[in-house]
Amino acid sequence: MSKLFMFEKPMGMRDTFPHLYKMKKNIRSKVENEMSAWGYQFLETPTLEYDETVGEASAILDQQLFKLLDQQGRTLVLRPDMTAPIARVAASKLLQDRNPLRLAYSANVFRAQQREGGRPAEFEQMGVELIGDSSVSADAETIALLVSSLKAAGLKDFTISIGHMEFVRQLFLQIVGTEDRSQQLRRYLYDKNYVGYRKHVESLPLSSIDKQRLMRLLTIRGNGSSIADARALLEGEQGTKPLAELQELIEVLQDYNVEDYVTIDVSLVSHMSYYTGVLFEVYADRVGYSLGNGGRYNHLLQKFGAGVGATGFGIRLDYLMEALSPQASEESSALILFSSERRKEAMELANELRAKSQSVISQDVRGVADVDRFTAQFKDVHWIVGQSGKAGGRA
Amino acid sequence: MKELTIAMPKGRIFEEALVMLKQAGYKLPPEFDDSRKLIIEVPEENLRFILSKPMDVPTYVEHGVADLGIAGKDVMLEEERDVYELLDLQISHCYLAVAGLPDTKMNEVAPRIATKYPNVASSYFREQGEQVEIIKLNGSIEIAPIIGLTDRIVDIVSTGRTLKENGLVEYEHIVDITSRLIVNPVSYRIKHERIQEMVDRLDRIISKQSVL
Numbered sequence: 249m250s251k252l253f254m255f256e257k258p259m260g261m262r263d264t265f266p267h268l269y270k271m272k273k274n275i276r277s278k279v280e281n282e283m284s285a286w287g288y289q290f291l292e293t294p295t296l297e298y299d300e301t302v303g304e305a306s307a308i309l310d311q312q313l314f315k316l317l318d319q320q321g322r323t324l325v326l327r328p329d330m331t332a333p334i335a336r337v338a339a340s341k342l343l344q345d346r347n348p349l350r351l352a353y354s355a356n357v358f359r360a361q362q363r364e365g366g367r368p369a370e371f372e373q374m375g376v377e378l379i380g381d382s383s384v385s386a387d388a389e390t391i392a393l394l395v396s397s398l399k400a401a402g403l404k405d406f407t408i409s410i411g412h413m414e415f416v417r418q419l420f421l422q423i424v425g426t427e428d429r430s431q432q433l434r435r436y437l438y439d440k441n442y443v444g445y446r447k448h449v450e451s452l453p454l455s456s457i458d459k460q461r462l463m464r465l466l467t468i469r470g471n472g473s474s475i476a477d478a479r480a481l482l483e484g485e486q487g488t489k490p491l492a493e494l495q496e497l498i499e500v501l502q503d504y505n506v507e508d509y510v511t512i513d514v515s516l517v518s519h520m521s522y523y524t525g526v527l528f529e530v531y532a533d534r535v536g537y538s539l540g541n542g543g544r545y546n547h548l549l550q551k552f553g554a555g556v557g558a559t560g561f562g563i564r565l566d567y568l569m570e571a572l573s574p575q576a577s578e579e580s581s582a583l584i585l586f587s588s589e590r591r592k593e594a595m596e597l598a599n600e601l602r603a604k605s606q607s608v609i610s611q612d613v614r615g616v617a618d619v620d621r622f623t624a625q626f627k628d629v630h631w632i633v634g635q636s637g638k639a640g641g642r643a
Numbered sequence: 644m645k646e647l648t649i650a651m652p653k654g655r656i657f658e659e660a661l662v663m664l665k666q667a668g669y670k671l672p673p674e675f676d677d678s679r680k681l682i683i684e685v686p687e688e689n690l691r692f693i694l695s696k697p698m699d700v701p702t703y704v705e706h707g708v709a710d711l712g713i714a715g716k717d718v719m720l721e722e723e724r725d726v727y728e729l730l731d732l733q734i735s736h737c738y739l740a741v742a743g744l745p746d747t748k749m750n751e752v753a754p755r756i757a758t759k760y761p762n763v764a765s766s767y768f769r770e771q772g773e774q775v776e777i778i779k780l781n782g783s784i785e786i787a788p789i790i791g792l793t794d795r796i797v798d799i800v801s802t803g804r805t806l807k808e809n810g811l812v813e814y815e816h817i818v819d820i821t822s823r824l825i826v827n828p829v830s831y832r833i834k835h836e837r838i839q840e841m842v843d844r845l846d847r848i849i850s851k852q853s854v855l
Binding site: 366407409440441442443444446447469511513529531532533535536537538 | 705706707708725726727728729730731823827828829830832833835
C-alpha cells in the first residue's frame with residue numbers, strides 16, 4: 249500500500265464545511281421541532297456497541313459494519329443504525345410498563361462502503377421509534393409524522409411507497425407451500441430482480457393459475473384498487489389480515505390528510521427478515537437513492553428481552569439536503585476591525601451588537617494580511633482604527 | 644411528461660436495442676446510430692440517451708444519473724448493483740463459460756483463472772467447491788491459457804468462433820446471458836407511469852418476436 253498523503257480520509261468519510269454545517273443545522277432543527285411537537289423525546293446512545301448485541305440485531309448487513317476490538321478482545325461495532333441501540337435502551341431501561349414509548353434521535357451512523365466512493369460511510373440519520381404499540385394507528389402515526397417532518401424541512405415533492413411483509417410472506421406460503429420456497433421468491437423481490445422472479449415462477453411445478461397469481465403481484469401498484477387487486481390474489485382467509493391492516497392504514501392516513509403522499513406497493517421487500525408488517529420507503533425527485541425508510545419490526549425488542557412490537561422510520565439527512573438543494577446563505581456576521589489603541593471601544597461595540605443576537609467578528613487589523621480581500625467578505629464592516637475621534641466610522 | 648434518461652452500452656447491444664425501441668414506436672432520429680456524441684437528446688420523445696461502456700451502465704443507473712439502462716446479465720452479475728431488473732429484452736444472446744486448452748487439467752495447488760468477471764468467476768468456482776486464484780484481464784482473455792498465464796478462462800461466448808480460432812475448448816457452461824432493462828429504484832417510483840409504458844411497449848415487441 250502506498251503511503252497516505254496528509255490530506256486523506258478513510259473511504260466514505262466526509263468533512264462538513266461551515267456553510268453545509270449551517271444548512272444541516274437548519275434542516276435538523278426544523279425536523280427536530282416537528283418530532284418534538286408530536287411528543288417524541290430525543291435521546292443519545294453510544295457510538296460504539298457490541299457486535300454480539302446491537303451489531304447482530306441491526307438490520308444492516310454484516311459486511312457494512314465497521315468493527316474493532318476492545319481491550320478484552322470483544323468485537324465492537326460503530327453503530328450502523330439507531331433502531332437497534334434504541335431497542336436495547338428501551339427494553340432494558342426505559343420501557344417501565346408495556347405502554348407506548350415515543351423516542352426520537354438525530355445521530356451519525358456508520359456503514360462501510362466496499363465498492364467505491366460516491367456514498368458516505370458516515371451520515372446523519374433522524375428518526376423516531378414508537379415502541380410498545382402494535383396497532384395500525386401507530387404505523388399510520390409514524391408515516392404521518394414522516395410526511396410532516398419532510399414538509400417541515402421544506403421538501404415538497406416526495407412519495408412514500410408502502411408495502412406489507414406479512415402479505416407477501418403469506419401469499420407465497422399459500423402458493424408454494426414451504427417457508428424455504430417462499431423465502432426464495434422473497435429473495436428475488438428483495439434483489440429487485442423481476443426478470444429472475446418471473447423465470448423462477450415459470451420453472452415452478454405450479455398450475456398456470458397459481459403462476460398467474462405470482463406474476464400479477466408485480467403489477468399491483470398505486471392507491472386506487474391495489475388492495476382489492478391484492479385480495480384477488482389470495483384464496484381463502486390466509487393473508488387477508490395484512491391487507492385489512494393496509495386498508496385501515498390508508499383510512500387513518502386519510503384522516504391525517506396525507507394520503508396524497510403515499511402509494512401502495514405490495515411487492516416492496518426492503519429487507520429479508522427484519523420487518524414484520526407494514527414497511528415503507530420514501531423517494532424524492534432528483535435524488536437517486538431512497539431518502540429514508542421504516543416499518544414495523546415486532547421481533548427486534550424480543551432480542552433485547554422485551555416482547556413488545558415497535559415501528560419507526562429513519563431519514564437520511566445527507567440525501568434530504570440533496571433533495572432540498574438549499575441555497576447557501578451568505579456570511580451574515582458583522583466585522584469590527586480595530587487597532588490596538590481603540591481596542592476597548594471595539595470590544596464594547598461588539599458586546600452591544602452580540603447582545604442584540606448579531607454575530608460579530610472582532611479582528612485586530614494587525615492580524616490581517618490583505619485587508620481589502622478580508623473585508624470584502626462582509627457586508628457590515630465597522631472600522632475602529634486610528635486615533636480616537638478621528639478617522640473611525642463605518643466603511 | 645417527465646424526461647427519461649437511458650444509459651446505453653456502445654456497440655452491438657446498442658444497435659439491437661435501438662431496433663427494439665424503434666419497433667416499440669419510439670421516434671428516434673435516423674443518424675442516431677453513427678453519432679459520436681456521448682449524450683443524445685431526443686426532444687420529440689422527451690428522452691435522453693447516455694452512451695457508455697457496457698460495464699458502466701448499471702453504475703449510472705444505481706446512482707440515479709440515468710433512470711433506465713440496458714445492460715447484459717453478465718454485467719449485472721458482476722456488478723451486483725442496487726437496481727430493478729425489469730425486463731429480459733431477449734437480445735444479444737450469449738453465455739458465460741469456462742474454457743481452456745484441450746485435454747488439460749487445472750493446477751491442483753493453485754488453479755488460476757483469467758477473466759473480465761472476477762466476481763462471477765470466483766463465486767462460480769466457490770459453488771463448485773473449488774478455491775481459485777483470479778487474474779483480472781481487460782480484453783483478449785483467450786490469450787491467457789495459450790501463453791501459460793492461467794489454466795482456464797471465464798468469458799462470454801456467443802458463437803464459439805473466437806475460442807476455436809485460438810485453439811481453446813469449452814469446459815463448463817456457467818449461465819445464459821441476454822440484455823436486461825434496468826431501472827433506478829427512485830425513478831421506478833417517481834416516474835412510474837412513463838417507465839411502465841416503456842416496459843409494456845417493449846414487452847409487446849419481445850412477446851411478438853418470441854412467437855415467431
